[in-house]
Amino acid sequence: MTPQRATTTTSPLRWWAVPAVVGGIALALAPQPAQAAEPRETSGPVLPDATRAAGTVAAAARAAATEAAGQATVTVRAGDTVWAIARCHGLDIGAVLGANGLGWQSIIRPGDVLVLPTPAATVAPTTTTAAATPAPTAHTYLVQRGDTLTAIAARQHTTVVALLGANGLTWSSIIYPGQRLTIPATDAGATGLDEEQIANARLIIRIGRELGVPDRGITIALGTAMQESWLRNLDGGDRDSRGLFQQRPSTGWGTAAQVAEPVYAIRAFFLGVDGPSGPLTRGLLDIPGWQSMTYADAAQAVQISAYPDRYGRWESAATQWLRALG
Structure with missing residues (x-):
């Protein structure tokens, strides 16, 4: 049975009219003001x-x-x-x-x-309670001159993805000598994701399975959400972008409340959005030949990004997440 597309009452717009912008990449981090x-x-x-x-x-x-x-x-x-x-x-x-x-x-x-x-972490004085907790806990690291996120992650036995997510950073973030970074606990396993990201990844996988989306399509959704929002349901972003996929109401993805609702946003990514006069946006399953496209090209066909090559960096990680969580 053909899955029912997401619907919205937004005025019709053409899906190709306005691009969705995604983040940059720069892991060489320099000590700058x-x-x-x-x-x-x-x-x-x-x-x-x-x-x-x-x-x-x-x-x-x-x-x-x-x-x-x-x-x-x-x-x-x-x-x-x-x-x-x-x-x-x-x-x-x-x-x-x-x-x-x-x-x-x-x-x-x-x-x-x-x-x-x-900072919430400094409100309460240091006690021995945390040290007595047997479960893995996060700790902080003081950035030194010449440090990079890659080097810090390796020394702290974590992943760059987990380190970025724990500190609200992006691939283009800059760190500074004297800055304190949170080193995430290591109980996230091979995914390198924190609890919030794991929950959102599992939701994407579950909805993809319910819609009959092939594994490759699910990994494309996982990588796209990571690129757009770090697999977090964000309240804002570029212009009117919101949610896991940073979908924009002004380009036909739905109302602000709709795109901020994870289930709606995920279904819209896969199925697109229909308005009273027909399709407003195309979902992944609407793209002719998406299964034979490169990973980045398939994601770009949905997102219409100003930086289309940046989705591809998540292909390997997303495959790993699906294997671990799906």
């Missing part, structure tokens, strides 16, 4: 480097109040981004945005003062 941080081409996820004027005023007012209360702040310099500031201080980007009342589309300007939230 924060203002020279991330390349502009990345998306998977694209992180904010900006906020509206009103948001800037609100952030400055909040910063003054919190600074008076003894909370740490940082003054924005030319070239700074929220992404770079958060990474430089070892903070979660979402936490920095929330502490300053900013959104994913916000703009920051030189002279703005941002509040640096207290």
Whole structure:
């Protein structure tokens, strides 16, 4: 029986009209100042480097109040981004945005003062409780001059994928001497994924099986989701992108609420989306000859990315995930 396509009430758009942008790759990591941080081409996820004027005023007012209360702040310099500031201080980007009342589309300007939230890991004093826990636990590593993620992962007996995921980094991220990285626990097995990523990978595999998608199609979905969102159900991204596959409501993938719902997003990746007047987007199973395409070309046929060659890097890993989790 032919699987039922995902549907939406979005106005019809042509699937080929607007590309979905995906992230960059750069594993050679250099000791540079924060203002020279991330390349502009990345998306998977694209992180904010900006906020509206009103948001800037609100952030400055909040910063003054919190600074008076003894909370740490940082003054924005030319070239700074929220992404770079958060990474430089070892903070979660979402936490920095929330502490300053900013959104994913916000703009920051030189002279703005941002509040640096207290990292959750430093709120409670160090005790012997964690040491008494028998299960594997994550620990931190202080980046040294000349370090790369590849070298750190090898020395810490983990994978680059797991290291990136544990620290909210992308392939184009830059690390700095003095920065603390979380080294993930080693109980994720051969997948190199954390619990959230494993849960989303298993969901992709389960839905693919239910729809009768061949193994190769499932691995394409796994690799695409990793490239687009690090296998995380993201609240935002490049422009209006959301969810596991960073699907954009403005290009016909559904409403913002729909693309943020993992089951819907996964089905849409495989089956495409139909509107009142016909197909709005093509899913993998709609692509003629997708099974004979290269891995990257098949993913690109669905995502219409500005960086089509970047999906291929996940083919081997995705095959391993399917073997371990499926």
